[in-house]
Amino acid sequence: MRRILYLGPEGTFTEQAARVLVTRAYPGSAASDSSSDSEAQRTAADVVLEPAVTVQIAMREVASGHAEAVVAPVENSVEGSVPATLDALDAADPMVAVAETVLPVRFTVLATPGLPIDDIRTVATHPHAAAQVRQWLAGHLPAASIVSSTSTAAAALEVLEGRADAAVTAPLAAQRYPLDVVATDVADVRDAVTSFRLMRLPGRMPAPTGADRTAIVVTVDDRVGTLADLLTELAVRGVNLTRIESRPTRDRLGSYRFFLDLDGHLAERRVADALAALRRRCQAVRFLGSFPRADGHDPADPAPPEPVSDAAFAEAESWVQSLLEGSPS
Numbered sequence: 001m002r003r004i005l006y007l008g009p010e011g012t013f014t015e016q017a018a019r020v021l022v023t024r025a026y027p028g029s030a031a032s033d034s035s036s037d038s039e040a041q042r043t044a045a046d047v048v049l050e051p052a053v054t055v056q057i058a059m060r061e062v063a064s065g066h067a068e069a070v071v072a073p074v075e076n077s078v079e080g081s082v083p084a085t086l087d088a089l090d091a092a093d094p095m096v097a098v099a100e101t102v103l104p105v106r107f108t109v110l111a112t113p114g115l116p117i118d119d120i121r122t123v124a125t126h127p128h129a130a131a132q133v134r135q136w137l138a139g140h141l142p143a144a145s146i147v148s149s150t151s152t153a154a155a156a157l158e159v160l161e162g163r164a165d166a167a168v169t170a171p172l173a174a175q176r177y178p179l180d181v182v183a184t185d186v187a188d189v190r191d192a193v194t195s196f197r198l199m200r201l202p203g204r205m206p207a208p209t210g211a212d213r214t215a216i217v218v219t220v221d222d223r224v225g226t227l228a229d230l231l232t233e234l235a236v237r238g239v240n241l242t243r244i245e246s247r248p249t250r251d252r253l254g255s256y257r258f259f260l261d262l263d264g265h266l267a268e269r270r271v272a273d274a275l276a277a278l279r280r281r282c283q284a285v286r287f288l289g290s291f292p293r294a295d296g297h298d299p300a301d302p303a304p305p306e307p308v309s310d311a312a313f314a315e316a317e318s319w320v321q322s323l324l325e326g327s328p329s
């Protein structure tokens with residue numbers, strides 16, 4: 001039985017994402033049974049979805065071989081990267097992403113059964129969720145203070161256990177926990193989305209699709225122009241940077257690692273060549289996976305410019321080879 005762990009408990013946005021990703025990454029699995037009330041939810045194809053308390057715990061389980069993969073939130077369009085996931089990833093070397101999905105994020109507010117709205121004094125939720133409903137809370141529950149929880153479903157559990165009056169949750173939580181629904185479809189920013197990735201130990205990489213993403217994390221020297229040099233290596237090879245996020249290395253003040261997302265697949269020459277250049281330039285480069293982009297291929301996306309196409313790389317390499325062999329072509 002292959003265990004796929006997600007940020008739990010049951011009823012998180014991450015569970016919703018895990019169901020999408022598992023179906024995609026493990027064809028033949030049917031991860032759509034949301035009616036199951038068992039802790040570990042069985043799917044077909046020997047895959048079982050299981051909640052974990054934190055992403056860090058889930059990644060440790062994968063690293064130790066006790067679980068096959070983990071699904072974690074990576075980035076939200078309103079609040080940015082999810083630091084807990086980046087830090088867990090940093091600690092869980094090696095771990096690579098093989099699939100991603102993007103979900104619309106609209107919240108449901110749940111409360112202690114029978115509690116009048118005016119009596120709600122504490123609202124529990126995940127910090128990323130809190131940041132997406134601040135205006136709504138100020139308008140509808142101005143007297144309530146926000147209590148931080150490890151996930152939106154953990155917040156629902158806190159209400160169930162009497163440690164908070166209300167919780168800002170994923171819609172799925174309303175099906176999983178016997179709480180009163182105070183409001184649905186809550187979001188300060190209407191079209192907010194969060195991206196999630198399925199990550200596992202390195203193995204067979206997903207094949208290039210023409211619309212892929214490559215993730216890496218780099219450690220650079222603290223000197224003038226180091227970041228500019230790094231970005232230049234990407235730019236000259238026509239590699240588009242879609243995200244750059246710094247996280248402290250935790251060694252000392254002012255020391256950072258950079259998480260980068262690039263358009264393209266490691267199997268494309270320009271991407272491989274750029275990573276090789278970064279390997280020469282940076283203190284450390286860690287590969288975090290090449291996988292199909294959730295948004296698929298945008299027909300408006302231009303193909304890589306001719307000087308950095310795979311064909312151009314191959315032609316130039318065989319020209320250099322011909323020089324080495326003394327028969328210039």
Ligand SMILES: O=C(O)C(=O)C[C@]1(C(=O)O)C=C[C@@H](O)C=C1
Nearest residue numbers: 012013014073126128151152194
């Ligand atoms: O708490 C959850 O339900 C999660 O899946 C986590 C998470 C996040 O980390 O951003 C996922 C989507 C929403 O943006 C809010 C919370």
